[in-house]
Amino acid sequence: MLTVRAPATSANLGSGFDVFGVALERPADVIRLEKADRVTIEMTGAGSQYIPEDPDKNTVGAVADALDAPARIQIDKGVRPASGLGSSAASAAAAAVGLNELYDRGYSREELVPIAAKGEAVVSGDAHDDNVAPSIMGGFTIATEQGVTQVDADIPLVACLPDIVVSTRDARNVVPETARVDQMVETVGNAAALTTGMHRDDPELVGQGMHDTVVTPARAKLIDGYEQVREAALAAGATGVTISGAGPTVMAACAEDDRRQIASTMLDAFGERGVDARVYQTRIGGGAEVF
Ligand SMILES: Nc1ncnc2c1ncn2[C@@H]1O[C@H](COP(=O)(O)OP(=O)(O)O)[C@@H](O)[C@H]1O
Numbered sequence: 001m002l003t004v005r006a007p008a009t010s011a012n013l014g015s016g017f018d019v020f021g022v023a024l025e026r027p028a029d030v031i032r033l034e035k036a037d038r039v040t041i042e043m044t045g046a047g048s049q050y051i052p053e054d055p056d057k058n059t060v061g062a063v064a065d066a067l068d069a070p071a072r073i074q075i076d077k078g079v080r081p082a083s084g085l086g087s088s089a090a091s092a093a094a095a096a097v098g099l100n101e102l103y104d105r106g107y108s109r110e111e112l113v114p115i116a117a118k119g120e121a122v123v124s125g126d127a128h129d130d131n132v133a134p135s136i137m138g139g140f141t142i143a144t145e146q147g148v149t150q151v152d153a154d155i156p157l158v159a160c161l162p163d164i165v166v167s168t169r170d171a172r173n174v175v176p177e178t179a180r181v182d183q184m185v186e187t188v189g190n191a192a193a194l195t196t197g198m199h200r201d202d203p204e205l206v207g208q209g210m211h212d213t214v215v216t217p218a219r220a221k222l223i224d225g226y227e228q229v230r231e232a233a234l235a236a237g238a239t240g241v242t243i244s245g246a247g248p249t250v251m252a253a254c255a256e257d258d259r260r261q262i263a264s265t266m267l268d269a270f271g272e273r274g275v276d277a278r279v280y281q282t283r284i285g286g287g288a289e290v291f
């Protein structure tokens with residue numbers, strides 16, 4: 001049996017809606033695969049009781065189809081579904097990397113991105129690449145129609161996951177259809193600052209570039225306590241705070257020394273709203289690994 005660990009990811013980072021993503025050092029999904037006559041899926045781990053084992057409804061089923069690679073697939077979820085941490089993408093990324101190796105298909109990591117994205121289309125209605133790209137390739141990724149640009153970056157992060165469910169499909173329905181030119185100008189500036197910050201491993205510049213006035217305010221309404229948690233994290237030293245993916249995870253960038261304090265402050269702020277939460281003190285990490 002082949003074992004693959006694929007990391008959780010945080011997409012958008014504020015200014016890079018549907019384009020930017022980072023791999024997180026933790027949490028991660030672990031899947032085990034062996035060749036079989038047909039695709040079967042067994043789920044365990046975080047939130048696995050809510051995830052269908054039917055290959056037509058699970059992200060890994062679409063990936064196995066795309067690679068023409070039937071297998072018995074066991075998935076141990078480290079990433080809770082509907083978290084904003086690329087849960088569905090982590091399984092799809094692990095399956096793409098693992099089945100490519102199991103069946104010796106010979107695709108490069110970049111070529112596996114659109115294949116894994118077929119899994120995302122099953123659950124969110126859109127084959128967006130911004131979670132599967134970092135989960136497969138690691139680091140900070142810029143996914144566009146031209147392909148994926150990857151940068152190894154090292155930025156400390158705090159991911160605070162409240163006990164609220166926001167499905168990516170629902171959160172895509174509240175995204176505004178238009179933006180003003182002044183918002184576009186601001187977004188381009190922030191996205192450029194964030195990209196430069198990633199190249200320099202500079203949490204200040206990354207945090208500054210996470211600011212977004214187009215998509216994030218519309219989605220913040222789906223997360224009880226978002227504004228309070230954001231303000232508390234900034235007061236505790238976060239360099240930038242935004243919604244991770246489609247939410248409900250709230251993501252903060254910071255300097256290493258501030259991470260612990262920011263984590264406990266974010267938990268307290270959700271607690272004051274009566275919302276249970278868990279927190280990951282993490283950082284940008286590598287892509288899927290085969291064992
Ligand atoms: N292998 C999988 N892992 C996680 N979720 C999956 C998987 N396959 C299908 N799903 C479905 O995808 C949805 C979660 O995906 P999504 O809303 O994009 O959340 P996330 O932000 O955590 O990726 C749930 O409805 C879940 O049942």
Ligand SMILES: N[C@@H](CCOP(=O)(O)O)C(=O)O
Binds near residue numbers: 011084
């Ligand atoms: N760009 C997508 C990213 C969704 O990420 P997820 O982790 O919530 O699945 C979006 O913002 O809709």
